[in-house]
Amino acid sequence: MAAPAADAAFAGDPYHVGLEGQSGIATGHGEGGPASERVIVGYGFWLFLLSDIVMFSCFFAAYAVLQAATAGGPTGRELFNPGRVAAETACLLLSSFTCGMSAVATQFRSRRWTQASLFVTGLLGLAFLLLEASDFRDMAARGAGPDRSAFLSAFFALVGCHGLHVSAGLLWLGTMMAQVFVKGFRTDILHRLICFNLFWHTLDIIWVAIFTVVFLLGLGA
Amino acid sequence: MNAAGDSDNRQGRQAGHDENDRAPGIVEEARTPGAAARSYAIGLALSIALTVASFYVLGTRLVWAPAIPVALLVLAVAQIGVHLVFFLHITTAPDNTNNVLALAFGVLIVGLILAGSLWIMAHLDRNMMPMR
Numbered sequence A: 001m002a003a004p005a006a007d008a009a010f011a012g013d014p015y016h017v018g019l020e021g022q023s024g025i026a027t028g029h030g031e032g033g034p035a036s037e038r039v040i041v042g043y044g045f046w047l048f049l050l051s052d053i054v055m056f057s058c059f060f061a062a063y064a065v066l067q068a069a070t071a072g073g074p075t076g077r078e079l080f081n082p083g084r085v086a087a088e089t090a091c092l093l094l095s096s097f098t099c100g101m102s103a104v105a106t107q108f109r110s111r112r113w114t115q116a117s118l119f120v121t122g123l124l125g126l127a128f129l130l131l132e133a134s135d136f137r138d139m140a141a142r143g144a145g146p147d148r149s150a151f152l153s154a155f156f157a158l159v160g161c162h163g164l165h166v167s168a169g170l171l172w173l174g175t176m177m178a179q180v181f182v183k184g185f186r187t188d189i190l191h192r193l194i195c196f197n198l199f200w201h202t203l204d205i206i207w208v209a210i211f212t213v214v215f216l217l218g219l220g221a
Numbered sequence B: 001m002n003a004a005g006d007s008d009n010r011q012g013r014q015a016g017h018d019e020n021d022r023a024p025g026i027v028e029e030a031r032t033p034g035a036a037a038r039s040y041a042i043g044l045a046l047s048i049a050l051t052v053a054s055f056y057v058l059g060t061r062l063v064w065a066p067a068i069p070v071a072l073l074v075l076a077v078a079q080i081g082v083h084l085v086f087f088l089h090i091t092t093a094p095d096n097t098n099n100v101l102a103l104a105f106g107v108l109i110v111g112l113i114l115a116g117s118l119w120i121m122a123h124l125d126r127n128m129m130p131m132r
Helices: A004-009 A037-066 A082-107 A111-141 A150-183 A187-220 B003-012 B033-058 B065-087 B094-126
Strands: none
Touching: A037 A150, A037 A187, A037 B094, A082 A111, A082 A187, A082 B033, A082 B065, A111 A150, A150 A187, A187 B033, A187 B065, B033 B065
């Protein structure tokens, strides 16, 4: 960080935008040397997440194209239950918030609150998965499995892929809790926690798109 | 350019890193846990409001019925924006340029895939020979 005197001088210009080249501390121009490892780790994982979002967009495109191809089978309007979707949305949104709380606790190096927030995040994620699994079971029991129509194949591929991501996230979450417990806030553990937070928030962004495009538009059609 | 001042400044920096840069997903300026948590609390409140609005719009007569899908999509885009700003801490600050550029490229690809697929498949569907 810059010296306190310099901080005061840049009070109205926290990023030193107007002083590039003079002070040597304008950011993003390489004048302060390479970015720290933490910044590079976060940026690299952000690139992976964007590629994951691009992959999801292919499933979304397939779903949008095949939405009307019900082959005489049940439509989304007959299958989807708004109450269940609202409950799943609430679980995932609250888990995203508690995950953010774990990041705050980590920033202030509180192991107890980090573990507690991660645990609540995991419970909410598990509740989401159980609700979704029972939805899928009900649909399959009513003869609306992925083999019924192109619409249902696309539905199970898209929503199931998100569910698999949440399952992988839960495994990762358990691993991070164990690593924080055993190894504490080592630099590499902090980097992994940053990546896990980014991953979990991104899953919630994808769920926002799913509950709108698949469930709400399906119910409204 | 003040070359001598630059090199002095660089040597004084910890481990030669640009500590002013910021990674996605981190708020560093917060000095107290309460201030750091506030961003997430605002994000949660806005997300709940937008989610409730989405479910409300579905069953209301307040919005002209043919416009409901558009309203739902607008609410979803707004909520994704809220998540990006308050949960992932993507900002317009210069230290976030790399993250924003990567996001812009991702949005471009997603837009191409979605719009392109829908356009091409609708076109093929319309030009298909009758099945019987």
